[in-house]
Amino acid sequence: MACRKVDRTIARKIIDSIDNFLFDCDGVLWEASKEIPGSADTIAALRKLGKKIFYITNNSGKTRSQYVEKCKSLGFHAAEEDVICTGHAAAQYIKAQNLKGKVYCVGNTSMGVELDSFGIKHFGIGPDEVPGSIEQIGIQQHVNLDPEVSCVLVGFDPHINYMKMTKAASYIRKNGTLFVATNEDTHLPLAGDLVVPGTGAVVGAIKIPARKEPVVVGKPNSVMFDLLKKEHNLDPSRCMMVGDSCHTDIHVAQKCGMSSLLVLTGVSSLEDVKRYQDQSDPESKFNIPNFYCTDLKEFGKLI
CATH class of the missing domain: 3.40.50.1000 (HAD superfamily/HAD-like)
Structure with missing residues (x-):
């Protein structure tokens, strides 16, 4: 070619x-x-x-409105309808599935804003501390799964940890749970020697124990x-x-x-x-x- x-x-x-x-x-x-x-x-x-x-x-770390503001600040004309980012697209895709129940979201606050804009119930964004006693009495004693979860959405999450990985993989293993990822980019596009893991690292940490591939929204x-x-x-x-x-x-x-x-x-x-x-x-x-x-x-x- x-x-x-x-x-x-x-x-x-x-x-x-x-x-x-x-x-x-x-x-x-x-x-x-x-x-x-x-x-x-x-x-x-x-x-x-x-x-x-x-x-x-x-990028799932900004809402459409935030992208419009960035475009304008750099000299690009833009309206919200001109912007499609993975947080918005993931919420739009989930809404179209007509799911009942809640979304367990391993992600960031911008993804939460986009889910809210479609009226989708969700939880999980933010820190989820690993209890200090986990090595003594086991993780089972610390995890209570919500039976209303029907979808797991994974995006860029700077708070990813063992608790979130466990909950997300456990929800995904339930029959009928939709598994959606914003993207699987390997790293953030930053100059210099520092390598910052991208969303693909977060998705990988969940799909491997879940033994299931997600619907990936992004390119x-x-x-x-x-x-x-x-x-x-x-x-x-x-x-x-x-x-x-x-x-x-x-x-x-x-x-x-x-x-x-x-x-x-x-x-x-x-x-x-x-x-x-x-x-x-x-x-x-x-x-x-x-x-x-x-x-x-x-x-x-x-x-």
């Missing part, structure tokens, strides 16, 4: 054939709290051309795009995913029938693309973008 560098001719074809641009955020539009130069101008130019812009992130899975497509009546063939990660952003685009554009300001490099092209594994082809450019500033100059 070919991966072509965007030139003016290709850029014109993209503008003529794409109505909806879906942008990953960190590594594409900004790094931490700083805009990647030229990205806001490119978004503004696409809007001026009449294109619909969506912001798509695996590279299709759940977020499926929800967005239904809500906005999107035609995948008229959509382009713009991302910095071959194995999440580009993969979901190819799986869902969208065009894909890789920018080289984040996770993946052209060496990664070449490696995927050389692999015989059929899944690797989904990691190969249709197009690439150095950054959004370069793309903006061509449209």
Whole structure:
């Protein structure tokens, strides 16, 4: 599968054939709290051309409204309907299942806000201390399972510990319990030598003892795009995913029938693309973008 560098001719074809641009955020539009130069101008130019812009992130640590505020603070126009983050998408997915009972949430306060917005009963967010006597009398004496739990939702949780892992896995092992994860990202995208485990580490600590795989909402899975497509009546063939990660952003685009554009300001490099092209594994082809450019500033100059 070919991966072509965007030139003016290709850029014109993209503008003529794409109505909806879906942008990953960190590594594409900004790094931490700083805009990647030229990205806001490119978004503004696409809007001026009449294109619909969506912001798509695996981050469950912010609500949609918080993402809108961040977008605005960095120069990006955004409304809540333009943003889809995994906390909101997970709550939306759970609501659509028409479950009775409660959600046990291994997550963060932003996920709780999103669950509340759909009227979903939940508990579990925040610290759950491990009793000092656990080694003497056993964990069974400290865990009381709520029989009304019908779903376990797992996202980024800085308070993850043995008690939460035990409760979540025990609820999941019950027949009929829905198991949902916001994403399985391996680490947080931070510069420097410090490696901060991502949501995938939390999910792994629960799915391994539960012996069950979750419904994963975030990229590279299709759940977020499926929800967005239904809500906005999107035609995948008229959509382009713009991302910095071959194995999440580009993969979901190819799986869902969208065009894909890789920018080289984040996770993946052209060496990664070449490696995927050389692999015989059929899944690797989904990691190969249709197009690439150095950054959004370069793309903006061509449209």
